[in-house]
Amino acid sequence: MSDFNPVTLFFILSEAMGGFLWLLLAAGLLLLGGVVFGVSRLRRAGRPAKRPLMAAAIMGTVATAVFTLLMPAWTLTDTGAFASGIDVAVAVLLGLVPGVLVAAAVFTMASLRCASRGPRVRAA
Amino acid sequence: MNRREFLAAGGGALLAGLPAALPATPAAAQTSGARARIVIAGAGAAGLAMAARLSRGMPGATITIIDAKKEHHFQPGFTLVGAGLWSPARVTERNADYMPRGVDWVEEAVAEFDPDANAVVTASGRRIDYDFLIVATGLKLDYTAIEGMDASLIGKEGIASIYAGPNEAAASAAAIDRFLETGGTGLFGRPAGEMKCAGAPLKITFIADDKARRQGRRGAVELIYNAHGPAVFAVPPVNDKVKEMFAARGVAVNYGHVLKAIDPGARRATYRTEAGDVTLDYDFIHVVPPMRAPDAVRQSPLPWQEGNLAADGWVEADKPTLRHPRYANVFSVGDIAGVPRGKTAASVKWQVPVVADNLIAETAGRTPSATFNGYTSCPMVTGYGKAMLIEFDYDGTLIPSFPFIDPLKELWVSWLIEEKGLLGAYRAMLRGRA
Numbered sequence: 001m002s003d004f005n006p007v008t009l010f011f012i013l014s015e016a017m018g019g020f021l022w023l024l025l026a027a028g029l030l031l032l033g034g035v036v037f038g039v040s041r042l043r044r045a046g047r048p049a050k051r052p053l054m055a056a057a058i059m060g061t062v063a064t065a066v067f068t069l070l071m072p073a074w075t076l077t078d079t080g081a082f083a084s085g086i087d088v089a090v091a092v093l094l095g096l097v098p099g100v101l102v103a104a105a106v107f108t109m110a111s112l113r114c115a116s117r118g119p120r121v122r123a124a
Numbered sequence: 125m126n127r128r129e130f131l132a133a134g135g136g137a138l139l140a141g142l143p144a145a146l147p148a149t150p151a152a153a154q155t156s157g158a159r160a161r162i163v164i165a166g167a168g169a170a171g172l173a174m175a176a177r178l179s180r181g182m183p184g185a186t187i188t189i190i191d192a193k194k195e196h197h198f199q200p201g202f203t204l205v206g207a208g209l210w211s212p213a214r215v216t217e218r219n220a221d222y223m224p225r226g227v228d229w230v231e232e233a234v235a236e237f238d239p240d241a242n243a244v245v246t247a248s249g250r251r252i253d254y255d256f257l258i259v260a261t262g263l264k265l266d267y268t269a270i271e272g273m274d275a276s277l278i279g280k281e282g283i284a285s286i287y288a289g290p291n292e293a294a295a296s297a298a299a300i301d302r303f304l305e306t307g308g309t310g311l312f313g314r315p316a317g318e319m320k321c322a323g324a325p326l327k328i329t330f331i332a333d334d335k336a337r338r339q340g341r342r343g344a345v346e347l348i349y350n351a352h353g354p355a356v357f358a359v360p361p362v363n364d365k366v367k368e369m370f371a372a373r374g375v376a377v378n379y380g381h382v383l384k385a386i387d388p389g390a391r392r393a394t395y396r397t398e399a400g401d402v403t404l405d406y407d408f409i410h411v412v413p414p415m416r417a418p419d420a421v422r423q424s425p426l427p428w429q430e431g432n433l434a435a436d437g438w439v440e441a442d443k444p445t446l447r448h449p450r451y452a453n454v455f456s457v458g459d460i461a462g463v464p465r466g467k468t469a470a471s472v473k474w475q476v477p478v479v480a481d482n483l484i485a486e487t488a489g490r491t492p493s494a495t496f497n498g499y500t501s502c503p504m505v506t507g508y509g510k511a512m513l514i515e516f517d518y519d520g521t522l523i524p525s526f527p528f529i530d531p532l533k534e535l536w537v538s539w540l541i542e543e544k545g546l547l548g549a550y551r552a553m554l555r556g557r558a
Contacts, residue, residue, distance in 0.1 A: 011557035016548020072536065075543045076209050077509025086528055087536040 024097075031104035038111030045115040052110035060103025068095030158487035159184045163244055163252055165234045166260035167191035169199075169554065170458025170472045172222045174258050176556030177480035179224040182487065187226070188252060190244065192233045194219055196554075200469050200546050202286045203324055203505055205293035207331045208301065209543075212290030222554040234261065237424035239451040256483060259439050259456040261421055263320065263467070267413040271385035271394075281388040282408045286328060287320075296328075299408065304336050307344030308407025311393055315414040316352045316382045317436050320459050320467035323502035323514070325349075325412050326356065326366055332410075333373050334507035347374070348404070350381035350395060358465070359520040362504075362512075365532045369506065378402075383411065415467075417460055426454065428462050438462030443518060444495035446479050455479045463498065464518060469546075470501035473553050480556075499523065503542040511538035 014021050042049050071091040072079045082088055162178060164171045167189050175189050201215035223229050230252070236245040243253045265287055267275045278285045279295025282303060286293040303310055310332055314325040329349050336342040349356060349370060356370070356377060357363040370377055381395040381402065386409070394403045417427060417437030426448065428434040439456035440448055443463050448454035457475045459467045466475065475496050482492030498518025505511045514531050516522050524531045529538060552558035 008552070008558050011552040011555070012548045014548075015551035015555070015557075016545070071540075072509060075509065075536070075540050077536070077539065081509025081536040081539065083510065083535050084533065090537045090540065 027101060031101060031108065034108030035104050035111075038108045038115070041115035042111050045118060047114050047117070049111065052107050052114055055110045056103040056107035059106040060099045063102035064092065064095045064099030066095075067098045068092050071095060154181070154484060154488065154490070156182045156484045156488035157184045158182060159186070160255040160487055161185070161253060162187045162256045162258065162483075163254035164189040164258040164260055165191075165237070165244060166262055166458070166460070167193060167219045167223070167229070168196075168260060168262045168458060169469050169550070170262075170476060171258070171260035172196070172219065172224075172554045173472060173476040173556055174260060174457060174480060175227045176222075176224045176554065177476060178483065179227055180556060181480060181484040185487075186228070187224075188228045188230060188254075189223070190230045190232060190234050190246060190252070191219070192231055192247070194231070196222065197290060198547055198550055200321070200542075200550065202290065202293040203327050203331070204543065205290055206284070206286035206296045206300070206328055207335075207505070207508070208297035209508075212294050214547075215290050215293075222551075224556075234420050236420060237426055239425055239448075239454055242453065255453060256487075257451075257454045258479065259421065259426065259454065259460055260458045261418050261460050263415045263459040264418045265413045266416050267411070269414045270383055270411065272388065273386045273411060273413070277388055278411075282391055282406060283386070283388060283411060284328075284408065285411045285413070286324065287412060296410070300332055300335060303332075303408035304339055304341045304345060306407060307341065309346045309348065309405060310408040310410075311348050311350060311404060311406045312410045313350035313381060313383055313395075314352055314412045317414055317416075318433065318438065318464075318467065319412065319415045321502065322358065322465075322467075323504045325410065327505040328410050329375060330369075330373075330504075330506045331508070332408075333375060338508070342374075346376070348376045348378060350378045350383070350404075352380070352382045354379050359514070359516050359522070361522060361532060362514055362516075365512070366504075386411070415459075421460060426451070426456075433462040443498065445482060445492070446475055446496060447482075455483070465498055465500050465516075465520075468500045468502065469550055469553070470515070471499060473549075473558070474499045476553075476556075497523075503538055503546070505539065505542060506534045509536055509539050510534040511542050513538040513541060 068091045071094055072081050162185050164175055171189055175187055178187055196217045196219045198215040201210055204210040205212055232246040232248055234244050235247045243251050245251050267273050275288045277283045278288055278292040279299055284296035284299040286296050312325055312329040333347055336345050355363040356366050380397050384396045385394040391406050392403050393406055393409055394401050422437030426439045427437040428440045439460050439462050441456045441461050441463055442449055446455050446457060446461055457479055458472050478494040478496045481494040485492045501515040503511045504514050512532060512534055513529050515524055522531050549558050
């Protein structure tokens with residue numbers, strides 16, 4: 001473990017994923033920008049982030065669960081291959097990658113939609 | 125490494141499906157300006173990885189790599205081709221794609237090593253002088269040492285062998301399928317001498333067993349593993365575990381059986397045992413050939429002159445440094461190195477930085493200090509979706525990279541490393557980046 005370092009990990013990921021790594025990084029950056037943009041729009045509109053956050057959490061959790069269950073098929077086997085807690089934990093970690101992307105996308109869309117409704121009107 | 129770095133690196137590694145089997149080292153931070161002539165004999169995993177590291181670490185050196193082979197095979201993937209999961213194309217690449225810039229590739233075989241004159245001679249008779257020689261020729265699969273056997277028989281007459289190449293591994297997968305359809309007796313085993321990936325004969329036995337169970341055909345086949353010695357694996361805890369698993373899965377084991385001859389027409393295999401020759405009938409046999417040094421190496425002064433590594437021509441090497449004891453400017457890496465256990469890509473991963481760093485240090489006037497502990501690794505596939513991530517050193521001591529992965533437990537995460545992690549790490553290793 002002491003020999004892992006970020007540069008080596010990057011090269012291994014790059015060799016393993018090829019162009020998909022750059023697509024993934026680009027998607028990540030795009031969605032990060034989307035989240036920041038969504039938050040700023042919400043603030044400017046005076047709207048709370050509660051609903052977009054809820055939607056993102058729900059959809060991100062669902063996506064993580066779905067992708068976690070797809071992990072065995074991705075590795076050419078079936079869910080019966082999960083033999084211990086570490087297997088499930090690693091599958092969830094991997095499932096979190098698309099899960100976080102989905103959550104970010106949902107948050108961006110929901111926050112923009114929320115913000116477009118204008119500022120919340122409070123009762124006098 | 126503090127706790128945060130540990131978690132970050134470990135999490136990243138797992139997300140990448142990165143193997144502990146191929147742990148990474150930082151690239152050599154120091155360089156040498158020496159204008160040395162370096163010849164690398166062989167453009168396999170060890171030769172290419174060495175060329176990549178030296179071309180960066182010794183920018184003033186003239187590096188020549190000699191190999192006639194143009195295709196590059198990801199050999200750790202042959203098991204998955206033999207399992208019918210991967211196609212041959214997935215493990216086949218071009219050496220040209222990994223040849224470092226500035227390295228002179230002589231597309232010929234080495235015909236002669238002349239370490240007394242610091243020169244090698246290629247198949248066309250071209251003589252190439254060197255200041256330092258890296259022997260990375262790989263090994264020779266000696267199928268014809270088994271009477272009646274020839275690599276062209278793979279895929280025919282119930283004969284399989286995943287070692288010979290990607291297409292032969294695919295033909296072996298088809299042979300397993302035919303065997304499971306027809307039923308009968310399947311024989312497995314390994315040769316007596318040093319061999320590459322000593323876990324592969326066990327893996328293919330487990331795969332045949334698991335495939336039979338999944339197809340509901342386990343009752344129709346008898347599986348027999350013929351161990352060459354008194355154990356099925358050289359590392360005691362692994363041997364105990366595999367024996368236990370074989371017993372639980374109904375795989376019979378014969379000890380002290382070395383395949384001597386095969387009669388493909390009659391489907392009979394003859395084994396040399398202490399009690400004399402024993403002939404077994406089979407419907408399917410997975411043949412693992414004896415492995416030896418290529419002829420050019422065997423006929424040179426480079427191999428061990430005595431001891432158990434001498435007969436097959438492995439290059440004499442100091443275990444920690446891989447330097448030749450009689451020719452101080454000669455090193456051997458990869459399968460050809462005459463050291464115990466290390467004929468795996470995982471060993472190459474650790475051997476190459478040691479030799480490269482020491483060579484760079486030496487030519488820069490520093491004291492070489494890197495050492496190799498014999499690290500090798502075998503993601504022991506025990507079924508579809510399951511593997512044990514076994515790592516050990518020269519002494520056979522288990523040295524797991526990940527504290528949370530039990531090396532003697534069948535896990536999906538170990539399978540994940542085999543199926544998704546190894547190839548990327550291997551390619552990064554070829555480029556000298558892992």
